Amino acid sequence: MSLGSWLRDRPHFLEIVYKAAENFVTRLDPLISWIGYDRVERLITPPEEIAKEIVFDCRMCGQCILHSTGMTCPMTCPKHIRNGPCGGVRGNGHCEVKPEMRCVWVEAYERSLHMPIYGTEMTQLQPPVNKSLRGRAAWITMLTGEDKEVPAGWEGISELTILDADHTCWFSSQEE
Amino acid sequence: MPQEIVPEEQYIAGSRLERILRAGRFAVTAELNPPDSADPQEVYDAALVLSRVCDAINATDASGANCHMSSVAICALLTRAGYEPVMQVSCRDRNRIAVQGDVLGGAAMGVKNLLCLTGDDVSAGDQPESKRVFDLDSIHLLRTVKIMRDQGQYLSGRKINHPPRLFLGAAINPFVQPYEWRPLRLAKKIEAGANFIQTQYCFDLSRFRTFMKRVRDLGIDQKVCILVGVGPLRSDRAAEFMRTKIPGVVIPDEIVDRLRKAPKEKKQEVGKQICVEVIQQVREIKGVAGIHVMAYRQEELVAEIIEEAGLLPRPRQPKAPDEDPFRPDRKWKRKSSD
Numbered sequence A: 001m002s003l004g005s006w007l008r009d010r011p012h013f014l015e016i017v018y019k020a021a022e023n024f025v026t027r028l029d030p031l032i033s034w035i036g037y038d039r040v041e042r043l044i045t046p047p048e049e050i051a052k053e054i055v056f057d058c059r060m061c062g063q064c065i066l067h068s069t070g071m072t073c074p075m076t077c078p079k080h081i082r083n084g085p086c087g088g089v090r091g092n093g094h095c096e097v098k099p100e101m102r103c104v105w106v107e108a109y110e111r112s113l114h115m116p117i118y119g120t121e122m123t124q125l126q127p128p129v130n131k132s133l134r135g136r137a138a139w140i141t142m143l144t145g146e147d148k149e150v151p152a153g154w155e156g157i158s159e160l161t162i163l164d165a166d167h168t169c170w171f172s173s174q175e176e
Numbered sequence B: 001m002p003q004e005i006v007p008e009e010q011y012i013a014g015s016r017l018e019r020i021l022r023a024g025r026f027a028v029t030a031e032l033n034p035p036d037s038a039d040p041q042e043v044y045d046a047a048l049v050l051s052r053v054c055d056a057i058n059a060t061d062a063s064g065a066n067c068h069m070s071s072v073a074i075c076a077l078l079t080r081a082g083y084e085p086v087m088q089v090s091c092r093d094r095n096r097i098a099v100q101g102d103v104l105g106g107a108a109m110g111v112k113n114l115l116c117l118t119g120d121d122v123s124a125g126d127q128p129e130s131k132r133v134f135d136l137d138s139i140h141l142l143r144t145v146k147i148m149r150d151q152g153q154y155l156s157g158r159k160i161n162h163p164p165r166l167f168l169g170a171a172i173n174p175f176v177q178p179y180e181w182r183p184l185r186l187a188k189k190i191e192a193g194a195n196f197i198q199t200q201y202c203f204d205l206s207r208f209r210t211f212m213k214r215v216r217d218l219g220i221d222q223k224v225c226i227l228v229g230v231g232p233l234r235s236d237r238a239a240e241f242m243r244t245k246i247p248g249v250v251i252p253d254e255i256v257d258r259l260r261k262a263p264k265e266k267k268q269e270v271g272k273q274i275c276v277e278v279i280q281q282v283r284e285i286k287g288v289a290g291i292h293v294m295a296y297r298q299e300e301l302v303a304e305i306i307e308e309a310g311l312l313p314r315p316r317q318p319k320a321p322d323e324d325p326f327r328p329d330r331k332w333k334r335k336s337s338d
């Protein structure tokens, strides 16, 4: 078992690390903006790429939503589905396209059940991917807000409004 | 479907399918097997058989990643002859620019029902070396068309002069993992804009009942019309092929066994019988609004199945005055120069 998959099976630990890192980076924002976002980006892109590649098999889409998708990179889904899974999942839970791989979204769902902080974000409607951010450092696009920019028509769409609040949490339905 | 009375001008698209569902009638849709041909007659021959027994005809968009006549073209032929199509749009072959253009084009030709799919992967088809696009996923596509319809703008925010009026559909597959997540994914699709749903082939009834119970508990059966996918199995070998080779199709062992035990010349009959039984059983499930028949290479059976399931005659819907896309009184805007 690789280090990556060992870590990915500890989603609660990862979400804590994510939260801490997000806090840390946000606090550094004034400093980073003073140095210049593009300069810092040039510096941190390679290490971010290597680290996230090892842990998450990251594809550098530049708008990281890992914490909303069970700490599982949705771009590793061969169909690049951001609101998965598709209907092609095999009987054994493996991917329709790559039979040797477990469906990314089956894993995302299972992991989200162990993520008390961000788990319920799985129900959010994720906007279409902005392909022009590809290859950018997601920490920087987060600070500049570019990762949250959506096409004008999509504005204001994120949470599930058709369910009552207590229904958006499916943890309870698990125990039945 | 919500049962409150809505004046006709407030219908989402006013399609025949929508009218039937709003009237609380059990709807029947069927899939047209797209021809590998440039001859329109092949589409019309298939449509003639289907139109007598169903309320809307699905025009598939290279399903299974196999190339056939395009769904836009089939829809153009169908609407021209007064049939009611459900235009399927998948995200596999076209990016958001192309898809939005097709949606407008389809609506201009009289399409009023649109089914938004992510699409089967290219590896499932006969040209696995193709480039896969998947610029959007099905939920993005649903929402994009909803934005076009309700806000009168493209995804980018640019204005559309005359927004398309479309009854929006989505596909779901309750029969594969992660089972507990499937009802919530349905909720996401409804949130994204789905008005009706067509499911993957339903053979596993107990799984489907569990799924529908959860859907009812969430209250979302009131917000969407669910048409259950059904179809005849030709033989146990066909069933075996489908459940191993076609992604997402689940067929329980009992059904395959039943087909295996049937004598050779009776197999097709038994397959049809199973299909009729499935229809009768899903009809009893609360929250099911209709069926969607997919009879790959067995079109001749569709009429028999629908008849034997007791679903004939189909309700005749009065044609709304705006139903003919080529109505003569239509005033085409022309530039004064020509």
Ligand code: SF4
Binding pocket: A076, A077, A078, A079, A080, A081, A084, A085, A086, A087, A088, A089, A090, A094, A095, A096, A097, A098, A102, A103, A104, A105, A106
């Ligand atoms: S089976 Fe899962 S990983 Fe494979 S294409 Fe579908 S959603 Fe993506």
